Amino acid sequence: MRFLRSHRTLATILVFVLAYVVIKVLSTVPLVGGQPLMNRYYVQLLALVGINIVMTVSLGMVNGFTGQFSIGHAGFMAVGAYTSALITTVWLHVGTSNPWVGYPVFVLAIIAGGVVAAGAGYLVGAPSLRLKGDYLAIVTLSANELIRTVIRVTPVLGGPRGLGGIPRFTNLEVIFVFTIVSVVLMRNYVFSSHGRSMKAVRDSEIAAEASGINTTQQKVLVFVFSAFFAGISGGVFAHLLQFIHPDNFSFVKSLEYLIYLYVGGSMSLSGAIVGPAIFTLLPELLRNLQQWRLVVYPLVLILTMIFRTEGIMGLKEFSFILIPQRQQKGADA
Amino acid sequence: MALLEIEHLTEFFGGLRAVSDFNIRLEHGEIVGLIGPNGAGKTTVFNVITGVYRPTQGTIVFDGRSIVGKKTHQITQLGIARTFQTIRLFSQSSVIDNIKIAYHFRMPYGNMDSFLHTRKYWEGERMVDDYAIDLLRIFHLDQQADNVSGSLPYGAQRRLEIARALATKPKLLILDEPAAGMNPAEADELMTMIRWLRDQFDLTILLIEHQMRVVMGVCERIKVMDFGETICEGVPEYVRNDPRVCEAYLGKGA
Numbered sequence: 001m002r003f004l005r006s007h008r009t010l011a012t013i014l015v016f017v018l019a020y021v022v023i024k025v026l027s028t029v030p031l032v033g034g035q036p037l038m039n040r041y042y043v044q045l046l047a048l049v050g051i052n053i054v055m056t057v058s059l060g061m062v063n064g065f066t067g068q069f070s071i072g073h074a075g076f077m078a079v080g081a082y083t084s085a086l087i088t089t090v091w092l093h094v095g096t097s098n099p100w101v102g103y104p105v106f107v108l109a110i111i112a113g114g115v116v117a118a119g120a121g122y123l124v125g126a127p128s129l130r131l132k133g134d135y136l137a138i139v140t141l142s143a144n145e146l147i148r149t150v151i152r153v154t155p156v157l158g159g160p161r162g163l164g165g166i167p168r169f170t171n172l173e174v175i176f177v178f179t180i181v182s183v184v185l186m187r188n189y190v191f192s193s194h195g196r197s198m199k200a201v202r203d204s205e206i207a208a209e210a211s212g213i214n215t216t217q218q219k220v221l222v223f224v225f226s227a228f229f230a231g232i233s234g235g236v237f238a239h240l241l242q243f244i245h246p247d248n249f250s251f252v253k254s255l256e257y258l259i260y261l262y263v264g265g266s267m268s269l270s271g272a273i274v275g276p277a278i279f280t281l282l283p284e285l286l287r288n289l290q291q292w293r294l295v296v297y298p299l300v301l302i303l304t305m306i307f308r309t310e311g312i313m314g315l316k317e318f319s320f321i322l323i324p325q326r327q328q329k330g331a332d333a
Numbered sequence: 334m335a336l337l338e339i340e341h342l343t344e345f346f347g348g349l350r351a352v353s354d355f356n357i358r359l360e361h362g363e364i365v366g367l368i369g370p371n372g373a374g375k376t377t378v379f380n381v382i383t384g385v386y387r388p389t390q391g392t393i394v395f396d397g398r399s400i401v402g403k404k405t406h407q408i409t410q411l412g413i414a415r416t417f418q419t420i421r422l423f424s425q426s427s428v429i430d431n432i433k434i435a436y437h438f439r440m441p442y443g444n445m446d447s448f449l450h451t452r453k454y455w456e457g458e459r460m461v462d463d464y465a466i467d468l469l470r471i472f473h474l475d476q477q478a479d480n481v482s483g484s485l486p487y488g489a490q491r492r493l494e495i496a497r498a499l500a501t502k503p504k505l506l507i508l509d510e511p512a513a514g515m516n517p518a519e520a521d522e523l524m525t526m527i528r529w530l531r532d533q534f535d536l537t538i539l540l541i542e543h544q545m546r547v548v549m550g551v552c553e554r555i556k557v558m559d560f561g562e563t564i565c566e567g568v569p570e571y572v573r574n575d576p577r578v579c580e581a582y583l584g585k586g587a
Contacts, residue, residue: 185448192447192454193433193440193461200423200434207421209405210383210414212438212501221444267425315425323450 012320020176027172045284047170047240050179051233052276056260057186057269058229063258064266065190066222067202068129069137072144073230073257078249079120079147080113080231081238082157087112088239089166090156096167106169110235117231118224120147125223130216132205144251151246162245163238170240178236182229187269189225191323198222259297263304265311270318275311334397336361336537337382337413337505342391344377344561351377353561355391359505364531364538366552368545368572370582373558375541376418379507383415384408396504410438414503416494418510418541424483428474431482431493432465435500465500472496488519495526499534506530508540512547520544524551549573557581 023046027038055077062070087109088094094105120143128139152160189195197218200208208215238244256279264275279300283293304311335358342355352374359365367375380386382393384405393400400408414435423431440461442453469475472492477485482493491511498506511527512520524547531538542548548555549569557565557572559581565572572578 188450189444189447192450193437193442193457194444194447196426196430196434197437199426199430200437203423203425204421206385206405207417207423208434210409210417210421211435211497212406212409213434214404214406214438 008320015320016176016180020172024172043172044240045280046172047175047236049277049280050175051237051240052257052260052280053179053273054182054229054233054236055257056264056276057183057272058226058233059257060261060266060269060272061186061190061198061222062226063261064268064272065195065202066198066219068219068223069134070140070223070226071137071258072124072140072142072251072254073226074249074251074253075140075144075147076117076121076227076230077234077237077253078151078246079117079227080110080234081244081249082113082151082163082234083116083231084109084113084235085163085166085238085244086157088169089163094167096169102167102169106167106239110232110239113235114228114231117234118228121224121227121230122220125220125227129219129223141251141254144249144254148246148249151249158244160246162243164243166238166242166244168239168242170236174236174239178232182232183269183273186225186229187321188323190269194218194221259301262311263301265313265315267310267315268313268317269321270316271311271313273318274313278312335359335394336396337539338392338394339378339382340392342378342381342393343389344374344381344386345389350561352381352558355558355561355563357556359537359539361537362531362535364527364540364551364553366548366555367539367541367558368543368548368555369558369564372560373581374561375558376509377561378558379415379509379541382408382507383413406438409501409503412502412504413507414498414501414505415507416491416498416509416511418513420487420490420494422482422490422494422497424481426482427479428482428485428493429462429465429469429478431497432468432500433461435497436461436464439502468496468500487514491515491523495530499530503536505537505539506534508538508542510541510543512542512544515544517546520547523547527551 023038027036027043029036031037055073059070059073062068088105092105094102096102124139124143128135151157157163197208197213200211200213201215201218205215260275260279261272263279264273265271282296286293286296289296308314337357337359339355339357342352343350344352355378367378369375377386381388384400384403384407388401395411395413398411400411423434426434440457442451442457446454466475466478469478472495474489474493474496477489482490485493495511512523515523527538528551530536540552552569555567555569555572556563557578564577564581565575
């Protein structure tokens, strides 16, 4: 395979495998007083980091790289979460007791969740992305609340009581595979001709059109892909918490992802990874300041906007994110 | 057969007639200038040709096909490329990416190849890398290939914009004030380049320009517009001596 030719890619894969092994050992092997060093709570925290990373990177595809302003990303997450939970819990009643049946159903269910979310993304994006300007922000905000309200009044989805009893399929392995595969796929897309077109739309839509790019189609495609990954994240999220409530996916949740993205750096994939990682782990470090958490969040955002307008990462990427570039051809010149 | 043929083109903006009864025939390989005072409707003509505006009336036939009602990107794909009055580069992308973006619609791989980085993706990328570097070398921009295009000096940005337009492999190149902001030496260089591009890339060129030195020096035919009307048309010597042209630029009695 071509990607193995680069030593850096190999090193990155090794690091991830090592990280997985270390975490797996720490979370299963009893070390102190018959308890593993990392209890279930920390594993769940790590899982949330993964989910938030995929959510933020997929939001960054639209907001950061394509320059459109979507502010209802949690709506698509809700679509994915409820679709997958509907399949595994309400219709098929699968459980974790028989993993050979459970996991294939789970994987198909979260993919179905992604596809339905992508469909919702198309319905929202296709009409509003034709227009230039702030329409998308208004439409996505409305769509987010619309989705939440529809779920609230649908009895089969648990209505305002929420939907419980979802089997906990999301374990450490699922989180590793889900996060890495999703981020790699989106990274690949950003580093491709389509990714360059996205940035062209962001920099100058008129010049992009004049360069032969179907800007409307490109914007709608990115939006649909972004909604797909948000849907998948929703599915993984639902099977982690085992209980979902419409208010989990309110506008406030969307706002959180916007904060993660813009603090991390909206025009950098690394930023969209750093942002959610910091903000998911930060409350743990500040556990003693529980009440002050909501003061710290906006404060960090304000400070970032003042001192690093482009986010923590700016336009930089970690080296493991980058694709091996073309060989310097200028040697003879 | 003419490459571009516009007949009875009229464009209204609400009640304002920006262009009225505009006609032009561009033969293959010509360099034609479009001049006139500010607000004469020159850029509107360009915007109508490239599909930014839809003509109120009139026909536009390019390469034997009507392009009225087509979208800008479709018209570019048919072979009309343009530059802008104020530079519009993809300023946060690198110099080489600006060229590659203009190659996108001919890229032989699709969305799934982009997600999975298949063999087709790598082949396409290798091809476009070589293509873009070769094109940049022509414009002496290959040394800056990996720099952010917004950081280039003004003259280089102008050159890059033309290079980007050429990357769409056009038959007709339309330049909106290519010499704007250039000193006489740079303008001379530009004139040489325009002629050379025409021969090298087998182009037909239509340009708007305010610097008379450039217009008179490079164009084989000139069309003069004022208040949306065509007031004079012909070879440079003829246009230069036409009293109506002097009047349009300087006013009556000048």
